[in-house]
Amino acid sequence: MFLSAQEWAAIQLTLMLATVTTTILIAIGTPLAWWLANRRNNLTALIEALVALPLILPPTVLGFYLLIIFAPQTPIGQFWESLTGTQLAFSFSALVIGSVLYSLPFVVQPLQQAFQRVPQTLLSAAATLGATPLDRFRTIVLPLSARSFVTAAALGFAHTVGEFGVVLMIGGNIPGETQVLSIALFDAVESLQFDQAHRLAVGLVVFSIVLLFLLYRSNRSNPWRVDT
Amino acid sequence: MSTLKLALLCRGDDDFTLSLDTALSGSGVTGIFGSSGSGKTTLLNCIAGLRRAEVGSSIVWGENVWQDESTFMPTWQRQTGVVFQDGRLFPHLNVQQNLRYAADRCRSGKTAAAWDKVVLWLQLQPLLARLPETLSAGQRQRVAIARALLSNPALLLLDEPMANLDHAARAECITCLQQVRREMNIPMIYVSHDIEELAQLADDLLILENGRIIEHGSFLDISSRLNTTLAHATNAAAITTGTVVEHDSHYGLSRLNVEGQSIWINLIAATTGQQRRIRIPARDVSICCERPNATSILNILSVTLAEIEESSGPHVLLRLQLGDQFLLARLTRKSAEALNLTRGDALFAQIKSAALLSDLDTNV
Numbered sequence: 072m073f074l075s076a077q078e079w080a081a082i083q084l085t086l087m088l089a090t091v092t093t094t095i096l097i098a099i100g101t102p103l104a105w106w107l108a109n110r111r112n113n114l115t116a117l118i119e120a121l122v123a124l125p126l127i128l129p130p131t132v133l134g135f136y137l138l139i140i141f142a143p144q145t146p147i148g149q150f151w152e153s154l155t156g157t158q159l160a161f162s163f164s165a166l167v168i169g170s171v172l173y174s175l176p177f178v179v180q181p182l183q184q185a186f187q188r189v190p191q192t193l194l195s196a197a198a199t200l201g202a203t204p205l206d207r208f209r210t211i212v213l214p215l216s217a218r219s220f221v222t223a224a225a226l227g228f229a230h231t232v233g234e235f236g237v238v239l240m241i242g243g244n245i246p247g248e249t250q251v252l253s254i255a256l257f258d259a260v261e262s263l264q265f266d267q268a269h270r271l272a273v274g275l276v277v278f279s280i281v282l283l284f285l286l287y288r289s290n291r292s293n294p295w296r297v298d299t
Numbered sequence: 300m301s302t303l304k305l306a307l308l309c310r311g312d313d314d315f316t317l318s319l320d321t322a323l324s325g326s327g328v329t330g331i332f333g334s335s336g337s338g339k340t341t342l343l344n345c346i347a348g349l350r351r352a353e354v355g356s357s358i359v360w361g362e363n364v365w366q367d368e369s370t371f372m373p374t375w376q377r378q379t380g381v382v383f384q385d386g387r388l389f390p391h392l393n394v395q396q397n398l399r400y401a402a403d404r405c406r407s408g409k410t411a412a413a414w415d416k417v418v419l420w421l422q423l424q425p426l427l428a429r430l431p432e433t434l435s436a437g438q439r440q441r442v443a444i445a446r447a448l449l450s451n452p453a454l455l456l457l458d459e460p461m462a463n464l465d466h467a468a469r470a471e472c473i474t475c476l477q478q479v480r481r482e483m484n485i486p487m488i489y490v491s492h493d494i495e496e497l498a499q500l501a502d503d504l505l506i507l508e509n510g511r512i513i514e515h516g517s518f519l520d521i522s523s524r525l526n527t528t529l530a531h532a533t534n535a536a537a538i539t540t541g542t543v544v545e546h547d548s549h550y551g552l553s554r555l556n557v558e559g560q561s562i563w564i565n566l567i568a569a570t571t572g573q574q575r576r577i578r579i580p581a582r583d584v585s586i587c588c589e590r591p592n593a594t595s596i597l598n599i600l601s602v603t604l605a606e607i608e609e610s611s612g613p614h615v616l617l618r619l620q621l622g623d624q625f626l627l628a629r630l631t632r633k634s635a636e637a638l639n640l641t642r643g644d645a646l647f648a649q650i651k652s653a654a655l656l657s658d659l660d661t662n663v
Contacts, residue, residue, distance in 0.1 A: 195349050196387035198374035200450045201404035210400070214391045 074270065080247045081255040082274075088163070088251060089231040092170040096178040096227045097220070099171075104182035105208070123180070125173045134240025137169050141241060161243045166251070169237040177226040185219030186212060218290055225286045229279060301325040301361025303454065303488075308353040309338075309345055317341045317352075317510040323488060323503070325361065325454075328480060330501030330518060331490040338510040339490040343456050346488070347381050348374035360454065380452030384459040386439040388431035394442050395427040401450040414449065420478045421445045437468025441475060448479065455487045461496060473499050494529060498522070498538055498578050523625030525608040525618050530627065535616070536580040537627040543569045558622025562650070563597045579650055581616060581627035587647045588638060598650040602626060604642055607635070619648055626650075 074082075103122070107115050125133060141160040142148050151159040159165050189212050197207045213220075235253040242249035244258060252271055259268040302325045309317040317338040323329050331339050344350035346358060351371060358365040365372045388397050402414060418424055421441040431439060440460050447455055461469045473496065480487070480500065491497050497504065497518070504521050506514040506528070513528070514521050521527060523537040541555030541562060551566045555575060562577065569575055591599065605625065606618040615635045617628040626648055640646075 192383070192385065192387050193389060195374065196381070196383060197389075197400075198349075199347055199379060199381040200401045200446065201375050202400075203375055206404075211389060 075267075077246050077250075078255060078267070078271065081250050081252050081271075084163075084247070084249075085232055085251040085253075088166055088170060089228045091167050092174060092231045093178075093224050093228045095167065095171050096174060097224060100175065100178040100182055100223065100227075104179045105186055105212075107179070108183045108186035123176050126176050130173060130234065130236025131240055133173060134169065134237040137165070137172070137237070137241045141165050141168075160241060161245065161249060163242075163248060166238055166242045166249055169241045170231045170234060173234055173237045174227045174230045177230045178223040181219045181223040181226065182216065185216035189215050221289055222286060225282055229282050232278070233275070301363075301453070303346070304357070304359040305346070306355075306357045307342070307345055308356050309341055309350065310353060311338075311341055311510075315510055317345070319507075319510075319512050321505070321512060321515060323505070325486050326484070327502035328487045328489055328500045329503040329505060330497035331488060331505050331507060332492070332494055332497055333507035334492055336509075337507040339492075339507055340458055341510075342507070343381070343458050343488065343490055346454075347379045347456055348372060348377050349381075378453035380447035380450050380455045382440070382443050382447050382455070382457045382460045384462050386431070386436075386443040388434075388439055388442055388446070390431055393428055393430050394423060394434070397431070397442060397446055398423075398427075398449055401446045405449065405451045416482070417445050417448050420482065421475050435468065437464050437472060440464060440468075440472055444472075444476065444479070448483070448485070452485070455485050457487060457489045459490055459492070461491075461493075469496070476500060494532075495534070495536075495578065498536070498576070519624065523618060523627060525606055525616050525627075530581070530608075530616055533582070534580060535582075535627055535629065536578045537625055538576055538578055539621065539624045539626065540574055540576050543567070543571050543573050543575055545571060557600075558624055560600050560621070561598075562600070579626055581629040583651045584619075584626055584628035585649045586617065586628055586630060586634075586638065586640075587649060588644070590647050591649065594649065596649040596651065600626070600648045600650065602646055602648045604640055604644040604646055606642065607640060619646065621648075 103118075107119055107122075138160060139145070140147050141151075143152060143158055143160065148159050151157075151164075155164075193211055193215075194207050197211050202210065233253065234251075235257070238249070238251055238254060239257075242251070242254075244250050244254050250258070252275060256268055256271040256275070259265070259271065303323040305323065306320045307317060311317065315336070315338070319342070331342060333339050341350065345352045345356070346365075348365065348371070352358070352366060355368070357367040359367070360378070363372075363378070364370050365377050388394075389400065392400060398414070398418070418427075421444055423442060423445055426434065426438055426442065431442070434442065440463075444457075444460065461472055464472060477500065479485075487500075489497065489500055501518045503516065504514065504518040505512060506521075508528075519538050519540070522529060524530060529535055539557050541557035544554045544556045544561070546553045546566060548566065552563045553565070553567045553569070555562045555564060555577065557577075564577060567575065587599075590601075600621055602619040602621050604617060605620040608616040608618075610616070610632065613632055614629050615632050617630065617635075617640070619626040619628055628648060
């Protein structure tokens with residue numbers, strides 16, 4: 072199957088965006104989920120609601136507000152420009168920030184649920200053996216929620232690959248810089264190039280099926296459970 | 300030797316309050332006895348730092364302050380090992396890794412407890428590669444005990460470690476703990492609602508009722524007194540210690556020397572010269588004013604009547620002095636009045652041999 076250079080660039084950009092986004096999501100999602108799993112108050116309820124917002128909000132709404140915030144004349148836009156010398160809006164960095172916010176619930180929620188399932192009794196047992204809080208997290212919580220990390224990473228990755236509205240609003244459609252697969256597909260349809268649209272669409276469908284299949288298979292073969 | 304000084308106030312659910320001010324021995328085994336809801340587990344959790352006692356409470360181990368007005372030392376910094384009722388083995392680690400987890404975090408400033416010995420005493424060698432979910436309840440508790448020991452605590456807390464075990468597993472576990480107690484010089488606080496279990500292990504006894512201490516002292520002393528709740532239970536029993544003198548394999552019996560007199564019990568696996576505890580239930584002791592001859596009872600001890608508990612019920616309880624130790628005897632009030640007993644009487648106590656079976660050492 073022949074792909075044009077522009078399509079290849081879109082595929083590479085999409086994988087790059089999804090990889091960077093997933094890495095950042097795991098890095099900030101883990102402590103956030105741990106905090107949410109261990110505290111119950113009005114603040115956590117508010118944060119939980121904010122994290123879940125992208126699940127119900129149209130992506131274009133989120134994209135619209137980010138576009139406004141990222142504009143060169145805003146404090147954030149100016150700060151970014153003074154830091155990097157480049158404009159934030161319509162850049163790859165803007166796509167990463169937008170994707171992180173948009174895919175946050177897909178990473179935080181499975182992790183939070185996994186952390187809540189780790190029995191408190193095991194953590195107190197570890198404490199009586201002299202394990203520090205960080206040690207307990209590393210040696211008890213992480214291994215017991217390992218499969219949820221796989222789930223969270225896969226969902227975050229797949230959701231980033233499939234996003235459209237946020238990217239269109241804050242990234243635009245610059246080939247090689249901000250044109251991801253879903254946008255390239257939209258572009259192809261817009262210009263009535265259905266052959267190209269088919270190639271991209273089939274590729275995305277196959278990719279999604281394979282990823283989800285691998286995910287569910289790994290969940291099924293997990294050796295120990297923490298459902299208590 | 301450190302002692303554990305406690306001044307605790309801890310409010311629980313409902314209107315339950317644990318309130319005590321005492322010092323626990325820093326050697327041997329202190330048994331905490333009480334019915335469920337008496338505050339035993341709350342007490343243990345406060346000592347381990349798993350629960351925060353009210354402001355104003357203090358917990359001091361030797362020179363180390365674990366809690367006072369300005370301090371609350373977190374659990375992982377206290378030198379307490381805990382054996383929980385439900386074992387709490389880490390499900391993703393096998394037995395060896397569970398033990399290694401403890402040994403790797405062994406308290407600094409102390410040499411690691413000998414791995415080989417602990418594994419031997421608790422009979423864990425064949426289990427090392429197994430995952431916790433494949434173990435029986437008794438095996439899990441033995442692993443939990445070994446794990447707590449390998450973390451080298453200054454003080455070992457045991458919270459009803461045998462509550463979920465059947466009789467055989469319990470006997471096995473107690474035998475292991477008795478060996479640990481003999482071999483390792485580690486103070487233990489052992490919580491249980493089963494006085495017979497404590498009788499196998501405890502040197503001191505603290506009895507809790509509704510969050511307050513009602514008795515605290517030497518186990519042998521408390522178990523032979525008349526004015527305690529223990530003495531009024533149907534399974535009241537005195538504990539005596541004796542030295543193993545000889546074994547008679549022909550009849551399947553062992554002889555103990557208790558205060559210069561002989562007590563025969565079922566054959567036990569102990570070498571001569573070792574000290575053993577025997578538990579003599581009050582209801583299995585009867586009284587004669589003259590030494591009986593031609594009786595089927597094997598154990599007849601010469602004793603002095605130390606105390607009679609007067610009662611309006613059908614039974615009276617006697618405290619009988621045997622050298623420096625004491626026995627309890629429960630008689631009908633009718634018998635006691637017929638014998639016209641008074642304090643200081645020289646009497647003969649007949650003990651049914653079967654009564655001595657409850658010494659768990661015989662179950663080895």
